Amino acid sequence: MARIIVITSGKGGVGKTTTSAALAMGLAQRGKRTVVIDFDVGLRNLDLIMGCERRVVYDFINVINGEANLNQALIRDKRCDHLYVLPASQTRDKDALTKEGVERVLTQLSEDYDFVVCDSPAGIEHGANMAMYFADDAVVVTNPEVSSVRDSDRMLGILSSRSRRAENGDEPIREYLLLTRYDPQRVANGEMLSVDDVQEILSLHLLGVVPESKAVLNASNAGVPVILDRESDAGQAYNDMVSRYLGEDVPHRFLNPEKKGFLSRLFKG
Amino acid sequence: MGLLDYFISSRSKGTANVAKERLQILVAHDRAARDQPSYLPQLQEEILAVIRKYVDVDLSAVSVNYEQEDSHEVLELNIVLPDTIHQRA
Numbered sequence: 372m373a374r375i376i377v378i379t380s381g382k383g384g385v386g387k388t389t390t391s392a393a394l395a396m397g398l399a400q401r402g403k404r405t406v407v408i409d410f411d412v413g414l415r416n417l418d419l420i421m422g423c424e425r426r427v428v429y430d431f432i433n434v435i436n437g438e439a440n441l442n443q444a445l446i447r448d449k450r451c452d453h454l455y456v457l458p459a460s461q462t463r464d465k466d467a468l469t470k471e472g473v474e475r476v477l478t479q480l481s482e483d484y485d486f487v488v489c490d491s492p493a494g495i496e497h498g499a500n501m502a503m504y505f506a507d508d509a510v511v512v513t514n515p516e517v518s519s520v521r522d523s524d525r526m527l528g529i530l531s532s533r534s535r536r537a538e539n540g541d542e543p544i545r546e547y548l549l550l551t552r553y554d555p556q557r558v559a560n561g562e563m564l565s566v567d568d569v570q571e572i573l574s575l576h577l578l579g580v581v582p583e584s585k586a587v588l589n590a591s592n593a594g595v596p597v598i599l600d601r602e603s604d605a606g607q608a609y610n611d612m613v614s615r616y617l618g619e620d621v622p623h624r625f626l627n628p629e630k631k632g633f634l635s636r637l638f639k640g
Numbered sequence: 641m642g643l644l645d646y647f648i649s650s651r652s653k654g655t656a657n658v659a660k661e662r663l664q665i666l667v668a669h670d671r672a673a674r675d676q677p678s679y680l681p682q683l684q685e686e687i688l689a690v691i692r693k694y695v696d697v698d699l700s701a702v703s704v705n706y707e708q709e710d711s712h713e714v715l716e717l718n719i720v721l722p723d724t725i726h727q728r729a
Contacts, residue, residue, distance in 0.1 A: 516659075517659050517662060517663055520663055520667075521663065521666060521667065521670070524667050524670060524671070525670065528670075528671070528674045558656070560654055561654025561655070561656050561657065562654045562655060562656055563656055564656050564659055564660060564663075565656070568656065568659075568660045571660075571664075572660070572663050572664060572667055
């Protein structure tokens with residue numbers, strides 16, 4: 372039985388797809404058989420972030436409609452044997468993503484894989500609802516910024532009322548907070564909400580803090596999940612996140628500004 | 641410039657605390673609304689319609705409050721009647 376993880380946020384542009392790619396790659400690198408699914412019907416992007424956009428033949432909707440079987444649609448990652456990508460369809464018909472169809476695909480995947488990572492679209496429309504409905508775990512990606520925190524809180528309300536687990540009265544979805552685009556220097560200056568501030572408002576289990584990093588754009592430019600950039604702060608933060616998700620006790624890093632020398636502080640260089 | 645910025649930033653307090661205060665109020669408000677049953681607005685409207693058959697009151701005179709405590713829920717209905725009650729024929 373696979374564990375189904377939804378990566379959600381409500382607000383767009385906070386790093387859901389970056390996080391989905393990183394989490395899926397990190398799990399697969401640790402030997403877990405993993406599939407990452409793009410639920411953003413009409414605005415497919417996970418394939419670009421994973422660097423497999425030229426290998427897309429069939430997609431999620433094709434599988435739901437029976438136009439292709441799962442093995443034809445799943446794209447095997449070239450860097451990691453245990454990782455597969457199921458791309459979204461570029462169709463404009465959002466209703467193609469039926470609840471029964473999604474359930475069928477997830478049930479089938481559950482038999483052969485350890486983890487299914489669902490990359491949710493932004494918003495609270497159909498695609499986002501489908502991505503989270505069957506989830507066992509939810510990673511709420513949040514930026515330390517007012518609108519993102521508010522939207523995350525809204526998503527938590529939806530997760531606790533409109534998911535399969537909630538409707539069946541099962542154990543609730545495990546909810547985790549991932550704070551991204553964190554700028555420790557601005558936090559120190561009092562210009563940005565701190566981890567503690569966000570925790571105080573959302574009170575979730577903190578899965579990780581990913582610093583604002585140039586490595587993220589570089590990684591997406593190249594189609595390489597940033598977690599593979601082991602030299603970078605963001606790559607390391609995502610690696611810590613995956614370890615924590617699997618139950619390891621890893622201390623949080625990148626929470627404090629880098630110590631600058633006296634001269635560089637003086638001349639801002 | 642670096643030196644100047646350093647002194648300015650240590651003097652001005654930053655906006656993060658404003659953000660936190662605003663969020664705390666907003667989130668508390670959102671959560672209170674979220675826990676309410678979805679029939680509340682319609683209930684309020686229908687109660688108002690019934691009262692209006694007998695008394696001339698407006699929407700702001702009727703407030704419906706829903707509170708959830710540990711083991712029970714409280715539905716509180718508050719109607720402010722006008723000073724002079726004009727009975728309709």
